Amino acid sequence: MSSPGTPPAAAVSSGEPTPPASPAVEAVALHKDFGPIHAVDGIDLSLPAGRIYGMLGPNGSGKTTLIRLLTGLASPSSGTARVLGVDMPSRANLARIGYMTQADGIYPELSVWENLSFFAALYGQRDRAEMIRALELVELDGRLGTPAVDLSGGMRRRLSMACALAHRPTVLFLDEPTVGVDPALRVQFWDHFHRLAADGATLMVSSHVMDEADRCDELLFMRDGRILAQGTPATLRARAGTDNLETAFLHFAALSASTPATAGSAEEAAP
Amino acid sequence: MNALRVRAVVRRIVAQFRRDPRTLALLFVAPLGIIALLGWVLSSSGASTARVAIVNESGNPAGAVVVTKLTDALKNLPKIVVDADVHDAATARQMLIDKQLDLVISLPKDFSLQSRKIELKTLGLNPTGEATVIPSIQQALVGAVVSEGGGALPTIERSTVYGSPDATTLDTLAPVVVGFFVYFFVFILTGISFLRERIGGTLERLLATPVSRAEIVLGYSLGFGFFATLQIALVLAFVLGRLEIPALGPVPAFAIGLGVRTVGNPLIAYLLVLVLGLGAVSLGIFLSTFARTEFQILQFIPIVIVPQGLLGGFFWPIDQLPSLLQPVARILPVTYAIDGLRQVMIAGADLASGQVLFDLAVLTGIAAIFVGLAAGTIRREVA
Numbered sequence: 001m002s003s004p005g006t007p008p009a010a011a012v013s014s015g016e017p018t019p020p021a022s023p024a025v026e027a028v029a030l031h032k033d034f035g036p037i038h039a040v041d042g043i044d045l046s047l048p049a050g051r052i053y054g055m056l057g058p059n060g061s062g063k064t065t066l067i068r069l070l071t072g073l074a075s076p077s078s079g080t081a082r083v084l085g086v087d088m089p090s091r092a093n094l095a096r097i098g099y100m101t102q103a104d105g106i107y108p109e110l111s112v113w114e115n116l117s118f119f120a121a122l123y124g125q126r127d128r129a130e131m132i133r134a135l136e137l138v139e140l141d142g143r144l145g146t147p148a149v150d151l152s153g154g155m156r157r158r159l160s161m162a163c164a165l166a167h168r169p170t171v172l173f174l175d176e177p178t179v180g181v182d183p184a185l186r187v188q189f190w191d192h193f194h195r196l197a198a199d200g201a202t203l204m205v206s207s208h209v210m211d212e213a214d215r216c217d218e219l220l221f222m223r224d225g226r227i228l229a230q231g232t233p234a235t236l237r238a239r240a241g242t243d244n245l246e247t248a249f250l251h252f253a254a255l256s257a258s259t260p261a262t263a264g265s266a267e268e269a270a271p
Numbered sequence: 272m273n274a275l276r277v278r279a280v281v282r283r284i285v286a287q288f289r290r291d292p293r294t295l296a297l298l299f300v301a302p303l304g305i306i307a308l309l310g311w312v313l314s315s316s317g318a319s320t321a322r323v324a325i326v327n328e329s330g331n332p333a334g335a336v337v338v339t340k341l342t343d344a345l346k347n348l349p350k351i352v353v354d355a356d357v358h359d360a361a362t363a364r365q366m367l368i369d370k371q372l373d374l375v376i377s378l379p380k381d382f383s384l385q386s387r388k389i390e391l392k393t394l395g396l397n398p399t400g401e402a403t404v405i406p407s408i409q410q411a412l413v414g415a416v417v418s419e420g421g422g423a424l425p426t427i428e429r430s431t432v433y434g435s436p437d438a439t440t441l442d443t444l445a446p447v448v449v450g451f452f453v454y455f456f457v458f459i460l461t462g463i464s465f466l467r468e469r470i471g472g473t474l475e476r477l478l479a480t481p482v483s484r485a486e487i488v489l490g491y492s493l494g495f496g497f498f499a500t501l502q503i504a505l506v507l508a509f510v511l512g513r514l515e516i517p518a519l520g521p522v523p524a525f526a527i528g529l530g531v532r533t534v535g536n537p538l539i540a541y542l543l544v545l546v547l548g549l550g551a552v553s554l555g556i557f558l559s560t561f562a563r564t565e566f567q568i569l570q571f572i573p574i575v576i577v578p579q580g581l582l583g584g585f586f587w588p589i590d591q592l593p594s595l596l597q598p599v600a601r602i603l604p605v606t607y608a609i610d611g612l613r614q615v616m617i618a619g620a621d622l623a624s625g626q627v628l629f630d631l632a633v634l635t636g637i638a639a640i641f642v643g644l645a646a647g648t649i650r651r652e653v654a
Contacts, residue, residue, distance in 0.1 A: 071479050091481050099479040103472030109290040110283065121279030122480040147290060163476070 022085050024049035024171055024202035025070060030079035032065050032225075039065040040076075041225035047204075047218075049170075052197050054216030055206040056249065062225035063206040064102060067173045070204070071099050083171055095123055098169030102176050104160040108149035112140050115148055116163055123167035134166040137192055139185065154180045161189070172196065174205045178212065190215045210246045219245075221252050228252040272489070276482045280490025281497070284464070288498060294460065298498055302452040302506050309448065320350050321373040323408065324357035324366065329382035337378065340415035348407050367394050374408065390428045445510045445616065447584070450544055450608040452506060455576055457499050457548045461491065461555030462568040469559060474649070484646045492552045492642075499548035503541055511537060535615035539622060543615070543631060547608040550638035556645035579605040584613075604637045 027045040031038065040062045047053055055063045068074040069081045072089025086093040106115045112135065120131050135141040138158035140151075148156060157180050164172065178186045190212070193203055197217070205216065213219055214233050221228040221236070229236055229252040233245060240248035288295055325341055327334045345353050354372060357363050366372040377390040389412060391405065468474040477487065558575070562568045582589075582596060583605035592600055600606050611630030614620040620627045 073475065073478055091483060094479060094481045097479070099476070101472050101476050101479070103475070105472035105476035107283065107287060107473060108471075109287045114283070114286050118279055118283045119476070119480065122276050122477065122482045124273075124275070124481070 023047050024084060025053075025204065026080075026082040027066075027070070028080040028082070030066075030069060030081055031077045032062075032069055032074060033077045038225050040069060042079075043225070043227055045220075045227070047202065049202045050197055050200050051217040052193055052203045052205060052215070054213050054219045055204060055222055056208065056210065056213055056219055056245075057222030057228075058208060061222040063222055064175055065225070066222075067099070067175055067204065067206065071097060071173060095167070096170045098164040098167065098172040100161050100164035100172075100174045100177050104156045106148050106156060106159055106163065109147060111145050111147050112151070112159055113144040115159060116166055119163040120166045125167035130168060131166045134162040137165065137188070138162045154182060154185075157181055158185070170201055172201060172203045174203065176206055176208070178207070178209070186212075210249070213245050221249050223253055223256070226256070228256050272483070272486060273481075276486050277490045277493065280482070280487060281494040284491065284494030285497065287464070298456055298460070298502050299505055302456070302502065303509050305452075306448055306506065306509060309444070320352055322352050322354055322371065323374045323376060324354045324363050324372050326358060326360050326363050326375060326377045327382075328360055328380045329378050330380075331383065333384045334378045334382045337382075337415055341376065341411060344411035344415050345408070348411060351407065364392075367392065370394070374405075376408065376412070388428060447609050447612070449503070449506050449510060449540070450547055450605060450612050451580060451583075453499055453503055453544050453548045454551050454579070454605055454608070455572075456502065457495055457551040458555045458576065459568065459572070460498075461495050461552045462559050462562070462571065463555075463565050464495075465491070465556045465559040466562055466565060466568055470563070478649070484649045487649055488553060488556065488642055488646050491556060492549050495552045496545065496549055499545065499552075503544045503548070507537055507541060507544075535617075535619045536621055539620075539627065540612055540615045543608055543611040543627075543634065546631060546634040546638055547604055550604050550634065550641045553638065553641035553645035557641060557648055560648040579603045582606065584609040604634055607633045607637075 023046045025045060025047040027043045030040055030043045030045075032040040043062075043066060055066070057063055065074065069076055070083055070088060072081070072091075072094065075089060081088045083093060084096055107118070110118070116131055116135060120126075125131065132141060135144070138161055140155065140159055140162060143151070143155075148159060151159065157177070161174070161177055164174070178189060181189065193205070193215075197203055205212075207213065216233065218230065218232055219236055220230050228249075229239070231239070236248050236252075237243060237245065240251035242248050242251065323345060325338050325345075327338045342353050342355065345351050354366075357366065357372070357375075360375075360377060363372060363375040363377070367375060373393065375390075375392040377392060379388055379390060382388060391408065465474075468477070554575070558571055559568065562571070578599075582592065582600040583603050584600070589597060589600045589606060589610075607630040611627050611634070614624060614627050614630070622628065
């Protein structure tokens with residue numbers, strides 16, 4: 001299903017310093033324009049495997065577009081998106097990637113089980129136990145026959161997540177996964193995310209809720225299609241000189257607004 | 272191409288339909304209801320009595336004998352009344368216009384046992400209704416003339432006061448209806464299903480899996496092809512078959528099915544309609560790109576479906592269309608399906624017929640173009 005033989009396009013990244021280990025998710029000078037709008041405006045990323053990365057930023061900051069570029073659903077205006085060493089878009093590589101979209105993306109007429117087994121089949125997952133496990137995680141294993149249309153909004157969100165997990169992806173993109181999910185289950189979700197990361201999976205979670213940010217290993221503050229700052233929650237707090245991530249975000253946002261665009265990367269490189 | 276992924280798409284479509292009984296009803300009950308209504312209307316128009324006059328313009332003795340024989344033969348037929356007081360052509364014509372007569376049988380001036388030309392004249396305002404009485408009159412005519420002259424059959428010429436005598440009966444209409452229904456329903460259902468994929472976010476999600484665009488289009492074609500197959504089989508069985516139900520207590524006797532005679536192989540008719548339907552699947556996927564709501568899919572009906580009904584040979588033969596419209600008609604898939612179905616069901620053509628093969632080839636080509644267009648509009652920036 002996957003194509004480990006695909007060589008990364010070396011020419012594009014020749015100017016970049018090579019990271020020590022092959023990163024799970026990479027972006028090199030990534031741009032995506034929609035007409036005059038720069039949805040992704042020059043993003044460079046090199047994210048090692050086995051960690052949870054939180055993308056934080058207001059609506060329209062380019063989080064979803066970045067995910068779509070990394071999953072190959074959109075092609076970049078310029079630059080390179082690379083997942084597990086393979087340049088995206090790559091259809092074969094998608095078997096190793098999971099994507100929970102912001103919309104639920106499930107079929108309302110179909111039952112919980114029919115939805116899950118449909119997506120599992122497209123990913124080539126035939127292990128029934130693994131599919132059941134995904135449903136157990138989201139506590140829908142008791143509702144296999146319920147049509148999705150009869151589920152509550154939060155349950156639909158959970159089913160959507162199970163559909164992204166059932167094929168045990170190596171890299172998982174979750175676009176606002178916890179919206180509408182009640183707090184108790186949200187805690188379980190994050191515990192599971194950490195278990196997946198401990199098993200070697202790489203997770204990129206977008207959110208505009210700051211209180212989830214602390215559960216990420218590393219944060220990407222995003223605004224206007226750019227990354228304002230990147231680091232562990234503790235580092236970012238320390239650099240901003242505040243205990244509050246929200247204040248930290250505003251600090252970096254003000255910093256980038258007052259400095260020319262080229263200084264953005266210098267700020268990130270600063271000790 | 273991965274068979275398991277295609278199968279997953281097909282199974283999903285079937286499961287979605289199972290959960291949606293109203294759509295299933297639309298697919299299977301609606302066409303039967305409409306066709307039954309059509310058959311009912313057409314058969315009842317033949318149930319009224321036809322008033323017939325016989326005019327002998329030749330004035331020769333051979334003609335007079337034929338008129339006598341014909342009058343006797345027609346008197347024995349049900350639902351036909353012969354008006355014996357009409358003898359000249361001008362009166363008969365006026366009575367047709369005044370609707371005092373339905374049909375005039377005329378032996379022209381040059382009638383003789385050698386030329387044997389006989390004219391049937393109707394008003395021409397309603398070719399379908401007027402034509403229902405013709406077969407029985409033709410039989411009576413043949414009987415009367417043959418018994419007199421011995422051997423050779425008479426030439427019968429149809430003419431009408433208005434319009435042309437190209438009468439459409441249920442027999443010639445049935446092939447059209449079969450093709451048209453499949454096209455219509457398959458297009459609407461695929462268009463709406465795929466639109467829902469687009470606006471419901473499931474298409475985005477599909478495209479984030481390793482499934483290819485070709486696999487999606489093939490899965491859709493097979494899934495909808497499965498239901499189209501059932502629909503075609505049911506509609507063909509209803510049109511071609513006839514089951515008489517005897518009267519039972521207060522329920523009068525009735526018949527299920529139209530019993531349209533087909534001389535051709537129903538399997539070839541089925542093949543034609545199936546290829547047409549597969550093209551409609553891809554057309555539905557393609558056009559769903561240009562709609563934002565289900566309502567906008569319905570707006571394609573007057574744009575995509577109705578012109579095909581008007582130009583595709585439903586009412587008028589292509590050759591009789593205005594010359595500007597003829598090329599338009601020749602690029603519409605329904606045109607070729609109707610032509611092929613008429614060749615098969617009326618003329619009894621089979622796969623040895625060049626015309627049927629040509630129609631099949633064109634339909635396949637059009638379907639292939641639509642498949643290409645459909646695959647092109649399922650956007651993922653992946654090869």
